[in-house]
Structure formats: C-alpha cells, structure tokens
Amino acid sequence: MVTTSSTVAEAVARLAAACRLAGIEPPEPAQDVDDAIARVRAEIAPLRLPPEIEEFWRLVDPGTLRVAPWPEPSGLAFALDGWRMHRDEPGMCPRILFPLCYASHSFVLVELDDGGGGGHLFRWGYGGEPFRRQHASIVDLLDLTAHFVEQCRYERREHDGRSWIHFDPEHLWGAAAEERLAQRPPHPRITTPQIEESPDAWPPHWRRADGLPDGPAALRGATATVAQLLAAAAAGEGVSGTLLAHAATAMMGPGGRRLRVTDHTGTLDVWAPSGVGAHVRTRDVEIDVVVTPGPPAALDTTDARRDLEGRARAGDLAGVQAAAEAAYAAFTAPAQAVATDIRAAG
Secondary structure (H helix, E strand, O other): OOOOOOOHHHHHHHHHHHHHHHOOOOOOOOOOOHHHHHHHHHHHOOOEOOHHHHHHHHHOOHHHOOOOOOOOEOOHHHHHHHHHHHHOOOOOOOOOEEEEEEEOOEEEEEEOEOOOOOOOEEEEEOOOOOEEEEEOOHHHHHHHHHHHHHOOOEEEEEEOOEEEEEEOOOOOHHHHHHHHHHOOOOOOOOOOOEEOOOHHHOOHHHHHHOOOOOOOOOOOOOOOOHHHHHHHHHOOOOEEEEEEEEEEEEEEEOOEEEEEEEEOOEEEEEEEEOOOOOOOOOOEEEEEEEEOOOOOOOOOOHHHHHHHHHHHHOOOHHHHHHHHHHHHHHHHOOOOEEEEEEEEOO
C-alpha cells in the first residue's frame, strides 16, 4: 500500500529520505525564486498558482531531481515560457493549465485556481493528444515518486563514461498513477476521464478562462456557396456571405494565416487575421467572409512547398532562401477574401 503525505513539505521530505537511503543525491532546495514566482503571478492573473504548487517550487530546485517520472518537473522560468507560448497560440492549450513537467513534447499541466479550486494535474502532449487527469495533486505525484524509489523502481545506467538513474524501467508509473487517482474524490467540475484537445470539448470553466462562451458558438447556416460569392465578386461587387466548408491552413505568418476554404462548388483563398477563429481546431467550419471585388487568382502553395522541400533535400541553402522569399511574397499578396468569423461545424 502507498502511504500518503499530508503536505508538499512532507512529500518532499519523504522523497529526499528515500533518495538518501538508496544512495541517490536528494533534491536540493530552491534558491531565490521570489522574483520568478512574482512574474508568474503577474502574468497569469486573474488566475492563480495553487498554494501547493508555489510551495513545491519554493522547496525544490527541479533541476536537482535525480529520480523523477517522465516528463520531469521543470523550472519556473521554463514553465512560464511554455505557458506564454500556449497563450499566444489560442486554442492549443487552455490558459488555465500551467506547465509543471515537460519532456519531448509531453507535459504534466497543473490546473490553475480560477476562484473555484485548482491543483489537479493533467497529462497532455502536442499533436492532438487529449488532456487526461493523472494526479489529484502534486502531493500525490511526489508521494508516488518516493514510493517508486523506496521500491527500487529504477536502474543505474552507464554509457560512454556517463552514469544516470533510469526511473521506472518496468513502465509501471501510468498504472500506479491511475490506481491512486481512482482512490481520490472526483474532479468537482470535470466528469470525463479525458478531454479532447479541441476547445469545443473543453469544460466551461476552461473556456471561460480563455474568454470563450461556455459552449461552442451557435451555427447560423450557410447563405452562399464559394461559386456564388466568386461569381458576384467577379462582376465587380463587394460581397459577403457565410459558407459551410472545409478549411485548411495553407500558410501562416505575421498577423494571421492563409486558408484554403473548399465546399462542393469550389475553393476560396481566405485571409484570417490573428484572433479570427483562433480557437477553432476542427476543419469543418462555418465561416463568414467578405470577398474582394474582381478577386485575384487563388493562392496555391503546392509548388512553393514542393520547391522548398526539394531544395532542402538537395542541401541547396541559397535556393531554400530564395524559395522561402518567393513563398513569403505570395503569402503577402492580397487574398480573394477576408474572414470575419469562424465557427466549428464538426
């Protein structure tokens, strides 16, 4: 049976004692973290770090943890950089989740306090992985880590004169964390074991922290097709409408992204300024557009991407630069239409 600590300080002390008994250097205390914590507090406001998370970063320098589950705990500065990156790419990861651990595109994220609690830990990774609640608190993560050290769930390894501790060689951590989580009370506001990455699937309090309504935006219904809008614009009219279509990002750059918007009648080259539809991650969308009178030919990036890839494979660095400049010039050319709103439709 895994014994339970009551506080972060108890769990840290237990882990340190387990390390000493195993002949492993214990984690070292953090140094001069007041300024770093103040920066985090200021940037994430009105959200707040749960007190036990602050206590962990005050008690432990994560860089001195010789044994830890993967992904390993991060330092405060690195964690804040990760949170900023996610904040600046809306729809990637909710603002209410703050990086606690990171390795190779995988995270353990702590749920910040929005006034209704916090401190739950979620596992997530880039590439469409869902958010999965993994620990009820950081105390559980630290306690379970100490338990694994006490049970010798690690190996000492050496290679090319370098030695290190390999944690959990039998890959038992996931099952052990799941078993312990099942013994804890359920999350007070999340009832599903996992949450899909798309903001449409986020629980209401996550959406509110990102300034989104509690549920997906209501669909209004298509008012035109791509062919109808292009025909009207070709006649010299400035025309707007709502399309039900498939949207794919052709290129991204400063200030927004270029979309290829396709329905059963054709394809429209659309400029989506930063912030328009940024939280929409599905490809089936309802999109409001304004089409330019006498629209230019649609941007096609297929040849540009093929040229870039071919020159890169050939090691032609000068050619890569020239191709990239040509692609950027095409990117900055006027699009056929501008998006004013994008809503998930599937």
